[in-house]
Each structure stands twice: as C-alpha cells, then as structure tokens.
Amino acid sequence: MDINQYLDMFIEESKEHLQACNEQLLALESNPDDLAIVNEIFRAAHTLKGMSATMGYEDIADLTHKMENVLDAIRNSKIGVTTEILDVVFEAVDDLELMVLDIEAGGDGKKDVSKLVDTLNRIEAGQPLDLVEKPAATTEESAKEVITSGGLHYDEFELTVISQSSEQGFNALEVTVQLRDDCLLKVARVFMAFEILEKSGEVIKTVPTVEKLENEEFDQNFTIVLLTHEDAEELKAKVMKVSEIEDVHITYITDEYVQRYQRTEHEDSVDQQANPQAQNILPPKAEKGKVTPKEAGKAKKSSPSTSNKTIRVNIDRLDILMNLFEELVIDRGRLQSIASELHNPELNESVERMTRVSGDLQNIILNMRMVPVETVFNRFPKMVRQLARDLDKKINLEIIGAETELDRTVIDEIGDPLVHLIRNALDHGIESPEDRIAKGKPEEGTVTLRAYHSGNHVFIELEDDGAGVNRERVVGKAIEKGIVTEEAAATLSNKQVAELILASGFSTAASITDVSGRGVGLDVVKNTIESLGGHISIDSTEGKGSLFQVQLPLTLSIISVMLVELDQEIYAIPLSSIIETAIIQKSDILNAHNQPVVDFRGTIVPLVDLKEIFEMDNSTSENDDFQSIVIVRKGESLAGLVVDSFIGQQEIVLKSLGNYLQSVFAISGATILGNGQVALIVDCNALIK
Structure with missing residues (x-):
C-alpha cells in the first residue's frame, strides 16, 4: 500500500x-x-x-x-x-x-x-512517589452515583459516536430515570426529563424508543444516553427537581468500557448485555472539552451517511477555483458592458440572472477560503510564556474573538507582524514586577489580543496595561535618527509621536538583546500591513498602556472600487478607502503651506491631484469651473483625490503588476475591465503621508 x-x-x-x-x-x-x-x-x-x-x-x-x-x-x-x-x-x-x-x-x-x-x-x-491508590471511601462514594450499565445494546455507529465524543472531551452517560409507582402522567414526566437533558447535551439513544415512550409503552423506568459536558451530580440534581421522579441513576461510559463491549460483541457474535462490572473501570469524572456534540447527535437521529459534515480540501484546489472564478468575474463585466450597448431585453435579463448567480457563487467561494484567526493566535500563548520567562516578567495573555474569520491569503501574511507587535508589547510595554508594584499596579501585566469584524474589514487589536509610549524618549530618538526635526516634533500630537516608533530603524531599547534593540520589527509590521491594503494605528497613554489597532480587508482577490477617469484613462480607487465623492467649485479651493486644501464638513483636507502624481497632461480641465474629488481616508488622516470624472462602482479582480513593476508609486495593482481595458488601482495609503 x-x-x-x-x-x-x-x-x-x-x-x-x-x-x-x-x-x-x-x-x-x-x-x-x-x-x-x-x-x-x-x-x-x-x-x-x-x-x-x-x-x-x-x-x-x-x-x-x-x-x-x-x-x-x-x-x-x-x-x-x-x-x-x-x-x-x-x-x-x-x-x-x-x-x-x-x-x-x-x-x-x-x-x-x-x-x-x-x-x-x-x-x-x-522522582518516585508513593504509589498509593485513592481512598476506598472515595471509590465507594463514587460507586453510589455511578452504577453499572443498565444492559443497553449499542450498534457499531452508536459506539463510534460515543468513542469520538469521548476523544473530544465529552461525558457519555447512561441516565436511567425511575418514576414513582403512583405517577399518573408518565409521558409528561418523560417530556420534562428530556427537556432538561437536551439543554445539557445531546441525546443519542433512548430505551425504550421515543415512540414507545410517547405511547406510554414502558413500566416505571426509562434510560437516555447523553453526550454532555456536565457531571453526573449536576444532572441528577436537575432531573430530580421534576415531581413524581423516584430516583436517577447515571453511568459513565468510558473508552475502556466501549472497547470491552466491542470485544465481547466480536467474540460472541451475538447481542449481549454490557459488562455488569463496569463501575470498576469507570472513573468518577470524565474529561471536559470545548467542542459541542450537536452534529454527532443530529447525525445519529438521521442516518450514518450524514455523520460527516466536513471534508479536507487542499488549499491549492481552492486557489485554482478562485482563479477560475476571477476569470468569470471579468467575463461577467464584459457581458454587462455588451448588454448595456445592445439594449436587448432578453440579453439584459440573462445577464442580470448570471450576475445574481455569480454573486452567490462568489460569496460561497470566498467563505470557503475564510479561516479563523485562531490558526494564527494559537501560537502566541506558548510564545508569551517563554518570553515572559526570558524577560523575568509576569504576563497574562488574553485572547478574544479568535473565531473571527479572514481570507487565507491575509492569514498567511499576518502572523509575523503580530509576532513583532507582541514581542514589542512584552519587552517595551509591560514593566518588571518590581516596577509595576512601585506604580501601584498588579505585578502581573495583561496583554489582550482581540479580533472582530466591522463592515468589510477585520480589526485586530493588541492592548497592554504597561508603561505606554514615553514621549520624551521617542521624540529624542526620532530627532537623533533624523526622522523629524525639532520644530516639527514640537507640533506633534501624542498619537503622532506614538506612531513614530513605526519608522524604519527606530528603537528606544538601551541595548541589543535577543528580543529587541535592532530597530527591525515595527517598520516591517507597517509595511506588511499596508501591502495587504490595511492600516495600523497606535493609541498610547504614558504610564497606563498602549493599543495597537490593525485594520485589514476581508479578502484581497475581489474588491469593490470606484472607477474614475483621468485624461481619458480609467483608474480604480478601492471603496474601502473612500469616505465620500463630491463635485466642488474651484473657487472653494484654498491654499495652506503651499498645499491646495478644501473645507470638508469643517475639516481642512489637503487635495492631491492624481494627474500630477501620474505625470499626465493637466491642461484639459484648467478651464472648468468645477472639480471632481474623492475623499479618502488612512486611519484618521484624510485627503481629497482630484479626478476628471466619476464612472461608477464595480467589483473587480485584483491582479499583481508583476516583479518588474513592484516599485510603481501609488499603484497597488491592476484589473481588466469588461471592455478589455486595463485599469490601474490607486494605492490610497501611499498618497496620504
């Protein structure tokens, strides 16, 4: 084989x-x-x-x-x-x-x-210890609650479900309920017991069957096999609250019990009762896990063929599927362009239907590529533990929102930047236990890593309750490195000072260690995040801590853009960066520090003429009285991009410019439009300084 x-x-x-x-x-x-x-x-x-x-x-x-x-x-x-x-x-x-x-x-x-x-x-x-068994009293006490099996017969599928659930950390229980002899409404008591148990886990088997229970075709006892996280004592207390229930007996079913049962079935080849001495091999408490057994229970209720709800797919196949769909999106745009020119009702109807269906298909494909950020977050607890020991600090890492999903291409790139951010927080942010106690803080520092969705973006935040950014040290180092002048430094806000640490080669460490001090790290974080179409911002309070916020697009392959015209050429501006589009009078344009600006809702916004950036002929629009602008944002900074005209919104496939055109300023890629024309995609992050 x-x-x-x-x-x-x-x-x-x-x-x-x-x-x-x-x-x-x-x-x-x-x-x-x-x-x-x-x-x-x-x-x-x-x-x-x-x-x-x-x-x-x-x-x-x-x-x-x-x-x-x-x-x-x-x-x-x-x-x-x-x-x-x-x-x-x-x-x-x-x-x-x-x-x-x-x-x-x-x-x-x-x-x-x-x-x-x-x-x-x-x-x-x-390190030998006395091999002393647990006190007999404990065993006897457990035996009172965990009795022998009630003689249930399990088929192969039921045993598989029980075994797999046990591997995932669930308790498999046989819950035998005994009604009082004078119980009048037995079906009602069965229903109430079922309701309690189903809230605590998943019922996979009943003896007698549900139909017989509903028809009262049983004596005073019935048994329910349950997969749950709860303990026998907790469940027994809940069920015993139902009136007219005499007693509740609960049996734990362990791997050893299942294996012994399977061996007995195989050797005898006949249906036999479960081993009556099961209590000797059943522990008083089974392991707890984190995964719910709902699917296993539902699968049993339907059929074995529906038990497997997921399959593993090679990511290369998903990449091929995505590439094929990208070509389909380009052809869809082409069909829409042709249909709008021909004005054929039947063609328009077919194109509209194709657009709807392909939109649904697009959502399915994108969802298939979505991966929880926990695949990246999972490596950090161990890293923090080791770093805390190396730095002789006490640090607690809290992770929130690990189930938040991102496109796989983004997931693949975001791991290393987050490593740099966490190392920075542990080394520069969190103080030593002695310093924290002197400042009136708990000796154990807290670093919180959280992720959440907002619109078409995912936000990843790293927050610590450490020393924060020391303005004096950062400004002094920035002036020393020539990053800012003394005059400019005096006008910077605390937030702008904090973001100086993202500059290349910047470090405030007094000495070079294995953790930090070489000035390599946060500049890499900034460059990587911006290459993904994202943005990083820092909010810090000296003495209280810092918050690093990373904003990332949900996906990099297919994006929504605003198509604009510049000197009869078409450019695409990502909608994720756009605040608003406007047409203003040229007389509203002012000058400040030799920079054209406009008053946008009470905020002074600098204007960036894209024709000047891309070295185009700017004479065609000089005589116009009005000017079209696109207000874009990078973090809290705004800019108005001056264009000739707006064409409209469209979903496009983002294509790389290739290795030879990687350094083109303010262009992040290209796309093929419906008419076959190539449109360049404007990199708004590069335009806003």
Whole structure:
C-alpha cells in the first residue's frame, strides 16, 4: 500500500495534535492538579504516536512514546507537575513540530533528540512517589452515583459516536430515570426529563424508543444516553427537581468500557448485555472539552451517511477555483458592458440572472477560503510564556474573538507582524514586577489580543496595561535618527509621536538583546500591513498602556472600487478607502503651506491631484469651473483625490503588476475591465503621508 497518498493528511493532523498539546500544556501549568488536562495531552500524543508509526516515522513515534511515559507517570500520581518538567515537555513538542515541518518540506523527519530522551527518562524514573491508590471511601462514594450499565445494546455507529465524543472531551452517560409507582402522567414526566437533558447535551439513544415512550409503552423506568459536558451530580440534581421522579441513576461510559463491549460483541457474535462490572473501570469524572456534540447527535437521529459534515480540501484546489472564478468575474463585466450597448431585453435579463448567480457563487467561494484567526493566535500563548520567562516578567495573555474569520491569503501574511507587535508589547510595554508594584499596579501585566469584524474589514487589536509610549524618549530618538526635526516634533500630537516608533530603524531599547534593540520589527509590521491594503494605528497613554489597532480587508482577490477617469484613462480607487465623492467649485479651493486644501464638513483636507502624481497632461480641465474629488481616508488622516470624472462602482479582480513593476508609486495593482481595458488601482495609503 502506498502511504504517500496520506502524507498531506498526516501533516495536517499532526499539526493539530501538536497544537492541542501546546494549548493543554499551558492549561496544565495553570491547573497542575487537573488530571483531565493530562488525559487530553496524553490522548493527543498517543494518536500522534500511532499515526507516525503507521507512516514509518519512527523518530517521531519514539519521542512521542517517551513523552507519553512522563504524562502517564503524572496522571498515575507517580510524579508531580512542575514548571521544570513542563519546560522539558514543551521542548519535546517543539522538536516534534520541527520533525513534522521537515517532513512537510520533503525530509525524512529525523532529528537527534538523544539528550532530550535521556531527560524524559530521568523525569519518569527520578522522582518516585508513593504509589498509593485513592481512598476506598472515595471509590465507594463514587460507586453510589455511578452504577453499572443498565444492559443497553449499542450498534457499531452508536459506539463510534460515543468513542469520538469521548476523544473530544465529552461525558457519555447512561441516565436511567425511575418514576414513582403512583405517577399518573408518565409521558409528561418523560417530556420534562428530556427537556432538561437536551439543554445539557445531546441525546443519542433512548430505551425504550421515543415512540414507545410517547405511547406510554414502558413500566416505571426509562434510560437516555447523553453526550454532555456536565457531571453526573449536576444532572441528577436537575432531573430530580421534576415531581413524581423516584430516583436517577447515571453511568459513565468510558473508552475502556466501549472497547470491552466491542470485544465481547466480536467474540460472541451475538447481542449481549454490557459488562455488569463496569463501575470498576469507570472513573468518577470524565474529561471536559470545548467542542459541542450537536452534529454527532443530529447525525445519529438521521442516518450514518450524514455523520460527516466536513471534508479536507487542499488549499491549492481552492486557489485554482478562485482563479477560475476571477476569470468569470471579468467575463461577467464584459457581458454587462455588451448588454448595456445592445439594449436587448432578453440579453439584459440573462445577464442580470448570471450576475445574481455569480454573486452567490462568489460569496460561497470566498467563505470557503475564510479561516479563523485562531490558526494564527494559537501560537502566541506558548510564545508569551517563554518570553515572559526570558524577560523575568509576569504576563497574562488574553485572547478574544479568535473565531473571527479572514481570507487565507491575509492569514498567511499576518502572523509575523503580530509576532513583532507582541514581542514589542512584552519587552517595551509591560514593566518588571518590581516596577509595576512601585506604580501601584498588579505585578502581573495583561496583554489582550482581540479580533472582530466591522463592515468589510477585520480589526485586530493588541492592548497592554504597561508603561505606554514615553514621549520624551521617542521624540529624542526620532530627532537623533533624523526622522523629524525639532520644530516639527514640537507640533506633534501624542498619537503622532506614538506612531513614530513605526519608522524604519527606530528603537528606544538601551541595548541589543535577543528580543529587541535592532530597530527591525515595527517598520516591517507597517509595511506588511499596508501591502495587504490595511492600516495600523497606535493609541498610547504614558504610564497606563498602549493599543495597537490593525485594520485589514476581508479578502484581497475581489474588491469593490470606484472607477474614475483621468485624461481619458480609467483608474480604480478601492471603496474601502473612500469616505465620500463630491463635485466642488474651484473657487472653494484654498491654499495652506503651499498645499491646495478644501473645507470638508469643517475639516481642512489637503487635495492631491492624481494627474500630477501620474505625470499626465493637466491642461484639459484648467478651464472648468468645477472639480471632481474623492475623499479618502488612512486611519484618521484624510485627503481629497482630484479626478476628471466619476464612472461608477464595480467589483473587480485584483491582479499583481508583476516583479518588474513592484516599485510603481501609488499603484497597488491592476484589473481588466469588461471592455478589455486595463485599469490601474490607486494605492490610497501611499498618497496620504
């Protein structure tokens, strides 16, 4: 069998399991006594080990096995969780990530980790603890609440759902409800119990069937199999509130129980009851997870064929699909242009319908390419932990809105700029614990990373409660570097001073370290974000903290623009940058500091003549009494772009100018219009200084 066909799947799933290990290790450091977290890490490592062995990557499998041994010793209370032990396990995960990346790049995934293996072996064997089992009283107390299985029969699909849900951290429970002998409205009590349980999770099986329960074809007992995050005690207390219920018995169904049940079914080849001694292998509390089991439950209610709601698609295929659709958008524009010239009703009707259908198709394709920003955010908690240790600071990272979605092309580019911003916040923003206490602040600094949608943009904000931007130091360094003059510096607002740190080569660090001091970082952030059609702004209060706000477009491939005319040539201005279009009298144009300006709703806005920028003949419009302008914005800065006339709004496909025309000023790309003409796209960010 050729296993290379599974290589892409192996790489993607390995990354997911390693990311899960990182997240759970961070959680374990905060909750060292929570063995449920250890079980989650063990499960991810165990799965990775099996996958690696199957694919023939023995080095990954061996290292994962050693890491498993340490985790197994922790969950069996042979060793305790310490920061030093977690550092070694983190190092093992890092090496595993490097091995997987090597395989992704075409390598063999081999790496010399002998020293790390020795360390893991010493951790496993060097700190023996008394192998004392839990007190019998605890076991007996648990046994009162967690009784043996009620003898239910499970088919293969039900066992699969239970097993997969357990892997995702859910409790699989058999909830047996016993009604009082004098209960008159049994169906009503069944309904009330169902309502409580369905609010707590997903019902995947009932005994007897729902139809028999509705027809009162049962005695005083009925059983519901439930997938939930809640504990047995919580559920029992809720259900017992229903009147005329005598008692509630709850059984936990674990992986070992399912496996034993499956072995029994296979060996006997007949329907048999579940093992009556299940309580001896069922833990009093199952692991908790974060993923809801709704889909699994719904799939069971319909049919096995509907259980799989998602598929993995190679991103290259989506890129090809997007490129084909971009060509379709160009042809759509061409058809619209022809239809408007011919005035044929039937043709117009067909074009309108094609426009609607292609618009729906466009939304579907764009949504397929959308990826949650958590794919980028997930790497930061571990990075912050290590940096905080290196800088000897106490820092808490809060992540908000990780489910916010962005186009994959934007996601691919935004990771490194965010790394620079976080490193800057940790090194320059957050003070040392001693300084924070002296200032009356908590010794632990807080860095908040949040993402949210607003209109056709995604905003990513990084906020810290640190020292803020020191105006005196920044201005002094900017004057020293020749970025601003002393006269200009005196007129700058605090916000403008804060944004000086985005200049190339700027750094206020006293010395060069591994974290900062070379003046490389924030200028890269600014350039990268602006190359994506975005914008970064800084709002800082000295002594209280800073807020870095990054504004990004939802997608880079298909954008809405305003088409304008300049000397019989067509240019496109992105709608995301436009505030308003206007036609003004030339007599309203004023001069300030040798710069033409206009009063726009009480704000003085400088005018930029695009013909001068693009070195065009400007004589054709000199005798006109009126002037067409487009008011555009970059952050809080405004500018009025002077054009000959407006053509209209249109969706266009953004095309690169290629490697030879990368340095063209104020042009970010080009597009092909419906008539086959090429229109250049104006880069508003470059025009506003």
